[in-house]
Amino acid sequence: MQVERHQTDILILGSGGAGLFAALHATQAAPNLDITVAVKGLLGKSGCTRMVQGGYNVALANDDSIERHFMDTIVGGKWLPRQDLAWRLCTGAVERIQELENEIGCFFDRNADGTLHQKAFAGQSFDRTVHKGDLTGIEIINRLMEQVRARAVRRLEEHRAIEFVPAADGSGIAGVLLIDVRGGTYRFVQAKAVLLATGAGPSMYLYHTPSGEKTCDGLAMALRSGLDLRDMEMVQFHPTGLLGGPDTRMTGTVLEEGLRGAGGHILNGERERFLAGYDPAGERATRDVVSRGIYAEMRAGRTTPMGGVYISMAHLGAEKVAAMFPGMVKRCADCGFDLAGGLVEVVPTAHYMMGGVEFDIDGSTALPGLFAAGEDCGGVHGANRLGGNGVANSTVFGGIAGDSMAAFVGREGRWREPDEAALDAGIARAEVPFGRPTGDLFGLRDRLARTMWDDVGVIRDRSGLEVALMRIRDYRAELREVGVVDADRRFNPTWHDWLNLESLIDIAEVIARAALAREDSRGAHFREDLPEAGPLETSIYTRVRRQADALELELAPVAFDIVRPGESLIEGAAGAPPALAEAGSPG
Amino acid sequence: MEAGLLDVRIWRGGDEGAFASYRVPARENQTVLDVVTEVQRCFEPSLAYRFSCRVGVCGSCAMTVNGAPRWTCRTHVKRVADDGALTIEPLRHLPLVKDLVSDVETFFDKWTQVGVFEGTATRAEPPAAVAPTSRERAAADAAIQCINCAVCYAACDVVGWDHDYLGPAALNRAWTLVNDVRVADRHGALERAMGEGGCHSCHSHGACMEHCPVGLSPTASIAGLKRTAFWSLLKGRAA
Numbered sequence: 001m002q003v004e005r006h007q008t009d010i011l012i013l014g015s016g017g018a019g020l021f022a023a024l025h026a027t028q029a030a031p032n033l034d035i036t037v038a039v040k041g042l043l044g045k046s047g048c049t050r051m052v053q054g055g056y057n058v059a060l061a062n063d064d065s066i067e068r069h070f071m072d073t074i075v076g077g078k079w080l081p082r083q084d085l086a087w088r089l090c091t092g093a094v095e096r097i098q099e100l101e102n103e104i105g106c107f108f109d110r111n112a113d114g115t116l117h118q119k120a121f122a123g124q125s126f127d128r129t130v131h132k133g134d135l136t137g138i139e140i141i142n143r144l145m146e147q148v149r150a151r152a153v154r155r156l157e158e159h160r161a162i163e164f165v166p167a168a169d170g171s172g173i174a175g176v177l178l179i180d181v182r183g184g185t186y187r188f189v190q191a192k193a194v195l196l197a198t199g200a201g202p203s204m205y206l207y208h209t210p211s212g213e214k215t216c217d218g219l220a221m222a223l224r225s226g227l228d229l230r231d232m233e234m235v236q237f238h239p240t241g242l243l244g245g246p247d248t249r250m251t252g253t254v255l256e257e258g259l260r261g262a263g264g265h266i267l268n269g270e271r272e273r274f275l276a277g278y279d280p281a282g283e284r285a286t287r288d289v290v291s292r293g294i295y296a297e298m299r300a301g302r303t304t305p306m307g308g309v310y311i312s313m314a315h316l317g318a319e320k321v322a323a324m325f326p327g328m329v330k331r332c333a334d335c336g337f338d339l340a341g342g343l344v345e346v347v348p349t350a351h352y353m354m355g356g357v358e359f360d361i362d363g364s365t366a367l368p369g370l371f372a373a374g375e376d377c378g379g380v381h382g383a384n385r386l387g388g389n390g391v392a393n394s395t396v397f398g399g400i401a402g403d404s405m406a407a408f409v410g411r412e413g414r415w416r417e418p419d420e421a422a423l424d425a426g427i428a429r430a431e432v433p434f435g436r437p438t439g440d441l442f443g444l445r446d447r448l449a450r451t452m453w454d455d456v457g458v459i460r461d462r463s464g465l466e467v468a469l470m471r472i473r474d475y476r477a478e479l480r481e482v483g484v485v486d487a488d489r490r491f492n493p494t495w496h497d498w499l500n501l502e503s504l505i506d507i508a509e510v511i512a513r514a515a516l517a518r519e520d521s522r523g524a525h526f527r528e529d530l531p532e533a534g535p536l537e538t539s540i541y542t543r544v545r546r547q548a549d550a551l552e553l554e555l556a557p558v559a560f561d562i563v564r565p566g567e568s569l570i571e572g573a574a575g576a577p578p579a580l581a582e583a584g585s586p587g
Numbered sequence: 588m589e590a591g592l593l594d595v596r597i598w599r600g601g602d603e604g605a606f607a608s609y610r611v612p613a614r615e616n617q618t619v620l621d622v623v624t625e626v627q628r629c630f631e632p633s634l635a636y637r638f639s640c641r642v643g644v645c646g647s648c649a650m651t652v653n654g655a656p657r658w659t660c661r662t663h664v665k666r667v668a669d670d671g672a673l674t675i676e677p678l679r680h681l682p683l684v685k686d687l688v689s690d691v692e693t694f695f696d697k698w699t700q701v702g703v704f705e706g707t708a709t710r711a712e713p714p715a716a717v718a719p720t721s722r723e724r725a726a727a728d729a730a731i732q733c734i735n736c737a738v739c740y741a742a743c744d745v746v747g748w749d750h751d752y753l754g755p756a757a758l759n760r761a762w763t764l765v766n767d768v769r770v771a772d773r774h775g776a777l778e779r780a781m782g783e784g785g786c787h788s789c790h791s792h793g794a795c796m797e798h799c800p801v802g803l804s805p806t807a808s809i810a811g812l813k814r815t816a817f818w819s820l821l822k823g824r825a826a
Contacts, residue, residue, distance in 0.1 A: 101714035105704025114716030146703040211639040244616035334661040491635035
């Protein structure tokens with residue numbers, strides 16, 4: 001098989017907040033290096049930074065503090081975050097937001113006195129979310145995209161990475177094997193340092209929010225390379241995904257948090273409110289609690305015609321709703337639904353993976369030369385991510401990784417000779433569907449999505465997880481028998497759908513395996529058979545790796561090196577994180 | 588049209604391609620992107636099309652639908668089908684890659700030709716104080732939430748005949764830069780927007796404004812640039 005070969009100093013996979021920040025910082029730190037960004041779609045257009053509605057958490061205001069942001073992150077994460085990473089997130093966010101405003105050109109919304117406006121967001125003890133209207137991500141990613149385009153950064157757009165290729169001598173990573181989507185050909189890019197910033201994305205669930213390209217390819221490559229994935233059972237569900245039926249891509253996309261915050265009602269199929277029966281805070285409870293309440297109601301059969309629940313805003317006044325949420329109202333209207341005055345069917349939807357590759361505070365991983373940042377990484381958020389900490393995470397650690405890679409290449413970077421057998425194996429894997437009879441590829445993806453939703457989703461238990469693990473392994477075997485017509489490989493979406501499904505199956509198995517091992521209920525992970533959070537002092541986290549063809553799992557103790565359960569860095573009740581203030585209430 | 592079926596014609600191939608026809612079930616909740624997806628899944632596994640976010644934020648999925656450029660993920664079939672018929676083509680004014688996928692490189696080259704943000708402050712300093720109600724902030728804001736989908740570029744007549752014309756999206760971006768009080772050289776931003784292929788090439792047909800899916804008015808931004816350029820010339824500041 002013909003492979004085009006290239007060399008670059010730093011290869012960045014992904015062009016969301018993490019990838020683009022890494023590119024900018026690497027060019028600033030080492031202007032002479034050759035830097036390449038490879039992305040599955042178009043630069044800055046695929047990935048979820050662009051989709052950020054809420055905003056960016058940062059302790060900027062006089063009465064706020066890094067300590068308070070940190071405590072909110074730890075308590076929200078149910079004491080599972082790696083504390084040094086969470087602290088770095090909170091300190092780094094201050095510099096990064098100023099960099100976004102002053103150097104990148106983002107023009108965030110202001111208070112009357114001209115300072116940055118910061119809004120309230122769930123699970124936080126202070127109004128600290130910087131934003132641009134309710135479409136903050138567009139402003140962040142457009143400005144980052146312009147800055148990267150204006151610099152001498154090579155772009156490999158519509159290039160999908162399929163394998164980390166190790167060095168022949170086993171000393172680290174030699175480069176990455178990619179498919180040029182437009183050409184339908186293979187490309188090997190040899191690099192002294194590589195950044196994994198492809199953004200994970202739990203799109204193996206029946207209802208999911210991420211963009212179409214996000215199919216856990218990066219995590220699947222990391223798993224194949226023997227890297228450890230942590231906290232993989234922690235999948236955040238957003239309570240209100242749009243429900244449009246099985247044959248539309250609009251299904252699963254997010255209707256924003258603020259609708260509930262503003263007083264929106266969630267109604268069951270009998271058009272009755274029900275969430276107060278699950279939590280005293282009703283619709284205003286946190287994402288995980290509301291998602292579980294809705295899921296339980298759906299399981300009890302009190303559903304809407306399409307199998308979800310309703311969100312109802314009309315009691316607030318249709319005109320007022322249209323003025324408060326113009327973007328959401330227009331989006332629903334475009335899809336044929338009346339959010340301001342009618343009922344819109346919604347369903348919990350898989351939104352974000354807190355888990356991911358284990359990485360160090362400088363962005364490095366256990367594979368020399370490979371760095372990681374953003375949603376592909378685990379440890380920053382623990383069991384739950386606060387709204388507004390996602391884009392902070394990708395931009396803070398993306399920038400750090402860019403600095404680190406520039407330093408690494410200057411210090412010890414070299415082009416390593418690739419392991420040609422591994423390269424060939426990577427191509428052979430991508431060739432599997434060619435030459436086989438076609439089958440029901442999309443039906444198979446639907447079955448995986450249904451299994452994950454039913455048995456590895458919002459509410460889990462042992463027997464369901466065990467069944468799911470068996471089914472997922474069967475799906476993998478089935479996929480290997482499903483072919484793709486080998487007529488025209490150029491921009492062939494069905495070939496990529498096949499490859500997407502392979503990544504999703506691999507990571508689905510890891511999620512199910514970690515969920516089976518975690519025998520308590522924390523944050524996004526809820527075991528109906530083991531509903532207690534368990535003692536915080538002896539908290540463990542899950543760590544999964546692949547050895548030969550089997551998954552290995554270990555339970556590792558969480559280190560409390562900055563603050564211990566029961567302690568706080570904040571004095572007095574006034575500044576205490578919300579879940580500490582309301583002891584026992586899950587956040 | 589047969590009841591319950593859409594008659595769909597889709598461009599296949601490159602510049603020398605042809606339309607192919609398909610019958611796709613009509614559904615209650617169905618966007619144009621869903622129709623394209625269904626054709627891929629059921630009839631044409633190698634049908635090339637581009638999409639990403641599914642919610643009108645990324646601007647990847649724009650195509651020509653029954654003659655007009657549109658974002659397909661947010662275009663309900665019922666709004667555009669002509670007696671059950673849909674004709675779907677790639678965006679105009681851009682080189683074709685394959686089927687429904689255009690090469691958007693020139694669009695983005697022009698976007699950055701108007702300049703990118705360069706401020707005066709650094710990451711070590713707090714953000715500049717900018718009054719939210721100031722005239723300049725309001726002008727900058729009016730143009731800011733572009734998703735760079737290239738619909739306006741495909742809709743613009745001038746782009747069609749003048750290959751050097753920067754186009755509505757780039758000039759709309761320029762208008763924000765000119766009004767952004769944090770920009771170090773706002774006059775330079777204005778000069779780039781006034782130069783060859785700039786705002787004076789616009790004939791104010793308003794097709795960009797008419798087709799912009801997020802309701803921006805590049806026409807107004809370009810008019811603002813022309814006005815500012817005029818006063819700037821009067822003051823003798825421009826070359």
